[in-house]
Amino acid sequence: MSHRKRLSVVLITRNEAELLPDCLASVSWADEIVVLDAGSVDETRHIAAQAGARVFQSTDWPGFGIQRQRAQAYASGDYILMLDADERVTPPLRQAIQDVLQHPDPNAVYSCARRNLFLGRFMRHSGWYPDRVVRLYARERYRYNALPVHESLATGDADVVALTGDLQHLTFRDLPAFQRKQLHYAEAWARERHRQGRKCGLFAIISHTSGAFFKTWLLRAGFLDGKQGWLLAVVNAQYTFNKYATLWALSHTVRGNDQ
Structure with missing residues (x-):
């Protein structure tokens, strides 16, 4: 035993x-x-x-x-x-x-x-x-x-x-606080990918952002969660936009400093 x-x-x-x-x-x-x-x-x-x-x-x-x-x-x-x-x-x-x-x-x-x-x-x-x-x-x-x-x-x-x-x-629990937290996560994600030499273009920003919305709203049945489901799809899209837009900005900032 x-x-x-x-x-x-x-x-x-x-x-x-x-x-x-x-x-x-x-x-x-x-x-x-x-x-x-x-x-x-x-x-x-x-x-x-x-x-x-x-x-x-x-x-x-x-x-x-x-x-x-x-x-x-x-x-x-x-x-x-x-x-x-x-x-x-x-x-x-x-x-x-x-x-x-x-x-x-x-x-x-x-x-x-x-x-x-x-x-x-x-x-x-x-x-x-x-x-x-x-x-x-x-x-x-x-x-x-x-x-x-x-x-x-x-x-x-x-x-x-x-x-x-x-x-x-x-x-x-609090929308502004959650968005600040998500922005922090997005920046950390982007900086880590930038350190690894990763880059992205405008099309990647658009495709990943729209994909995050439709994945949450349709593929993961967010519409069954009512108003909160739609809002969450938007929040997920916003978080994804922040990740890839920050990665794009980091690459272009470095390029600009090199000129």
């Missing part, structure tokens, strides 16, 4: 005082909570400490992948559940995680279905559900890659097992 494995919930934070309490409450049953904070100027660290988390600080920002791996290094549990402050573990997902800890498979990693909030509605289509992400895994076997954005867990040939239950994701 296998012994129950210990679980470490790991978060990276920066100025998450508004969202963090509910996130931590949803995983208060974990054996350990580790928070690595990147220079918050609000009550984030205090809130985490009051909730019983082990709180650490970093003085620089190396990108999401490296930061997650740094945070994982502070954990001591057999298994890691990697979360963001705007996520909440629902009771059915908690039960599924606890079942894994009772009957672990070290050759497997586990994915959670995220229910993403968009302008007051948890989306069921538009490519936003089930939006599975690998978040539960054996600490000593798996690591995050070093990408600055859109980081992922290096799972190798591990089996990916889908957990029951949902991970609520309060990703889109």
Whole structure:
């Protein structure tokens, strides 16, 4: 009979005082909570400490992948559940995680279905559900890659097992704040591609932008999500435009400086 494995919930934070309490409450049953904070100027660290988390600080920002791996290094549990402050573990997902800890498979990693909030509605289509992400895994076997954005867990040939239950994701609560966040991601994406020598032309900007809208609205059945589905299609198109337009601008800025 296998012994129950210990679980470490790991978060990276920066100025998450508004969202963090509910996130931590949803995983208060974990054996350990580790928070690595990147220079918050609000009550984030205090809130985490009051909730019983082990709180650490970093003085620089190396990108999401490296930061997650740094945070994982502070954990001591057999298994890691990697979360963001705007996520909440629902009771059915908690039960599924606890079942894994009772009957672990070290050759497997586990994915959670995220229910993403968009302008007051948890989306069921538009490519936003089930939006599975690998978040539960054996600490000593798996690591995050070093990408600055859109980081992922290096799972190798591990089996990916889908957990029951949902991970609520309060990703889109404020339109301007979300757009600022998307613009940051788009710039980081473009700068990384520019560093790799990638370029794009006007046609690529137009085709990728229009393609992002129609993929969300039609292929991913965004029209079934009502007004929010149409708005999300526009937001996705805008994000895609920002990515490729920034990449185009970076290439032409360098060319202009060389003249």
